[in-house]
Amino acid sequence: xxxxxxxxxxxxxxxxxxxxxxxxxxxxxxxxxxxxxxxxxxxxxxxxxxxxxxxxxxxxxxxxxxxxxxxxxxxxxxxxxxxxxxxxxxxxxxxxxxxxxxxxxxxxxxxxxxxxxxxxxxxxxxxxxxxxxxxxxxxxxxxxxxxxxxxxxxxxxxxxxxxxxx
Numbered sequence: 001x002x003x004x005x006x007x008x009x010x011x012x013x014x015x016x017x018x019x020x021x022x023x024x025x026x027x028x029x030x031x032x033x034x035x036x037x038x039x040x041x042x043x044x045x046x047x048x049x050x051x052x053x054x055x056x057x058x059x060x061x062x063x064x065x066x067x068x069x070x071x072x073x074x075x076x077x078x079x080x081x082x083x084x085x086x087x088x089x090x091x092x093x094x095x096x097x098x099x100x101x102x103x104x105x106x107x108x109x110x111x112x113x114x115x116x117x118x119x120x121x122x123x124x125x126x127x128x129x130x131x132x133x134x135x136x137x138x139x140x141x142x143x144x145x146x147x148x149x150x151x152x153x154x155x156x157x158x159x160x161x162x163x164x165x166x
Contacts (some may be wrong), residue, residue: 052166
């Protein structure tokens with residue numbers, strides 16, 4: 001974890017020009033550090049703080065690491081797309097993001113429905129709504145994670161809600 005958003009942004013900018021071998025060495029090193037930390041006795045039921053003040057159970061840290069790897073793999077722009085992500089991963093991350101925005105003061109009450117009919121609710125802290133946002137799971141994940149603009153989604157009951165940055 002970064003100490004704050006400014007440190008994160010600065011480190012990303014600084015390290016973006018590293019060679020592939022340096023990037024891979026850093027990835028391997030961070031994976032080893034996470035594995036070592038996870039092997040130590042700890043209270044995995046405790047609450048931890050993630051980015052932007054979001055809290056979660058320590059037991060979900062391994063999945064949060066997978067999210068970082070999977071979504072940043074998509075971000076590389078090398079042909080691995082949101083549609084290539086495993087269905088179980090996509091569904092689980094949509095669940096997390098819907099939960100993250102639940103009650104958010106900037107997001108109207110929103111139902112998120114994927115093409116399988118699975119429905120999640122989120123938002124509800126802002127005036128307006130309710131709206132229903134429908135689309136494929138990859139498109140919904142793209143919108144919820146800020147990786148797509150939502151133009152491929154269908155919205156009923158109002159405009160597509162603007163989501164705060166992650």
